[in-house]
Amino acid sequence: MRHNLIDPYSPEGGYYECRSCAHREASDERVTACPECGSDVRNLAVPRE
Ligand SMILES: [Zn+2]
Numbered sequence: 456m457r458h459n460l461i462d463p464y465s466p467e468g469g470y471y472e473c474r475s476c477a478h479r480e481a482s483d484e485r486v487t488a489c490p491e492c493g494s495d496v497r498n499l500a501v502p503r504e
Pocket residue numbers: 473474475476477478489490491492493494
């Protein structure tokens with residue numbers, strides 16, 4: 456059984472949501488702009504100390 460689902464609270468990788476169109480993008484790399492509309496995105500996976 457594969458466990459390949461994206462966990463929005465995973466400490467690994469980044470999970471981003473567009474502030475404008477609410478598009479969600481998961482990426483191992485830093486995402487600074489929405490791939491759909493180019494607006495700012497916010498990181499949903501905030502590192503916790
Ligand atoms: Zn967008």
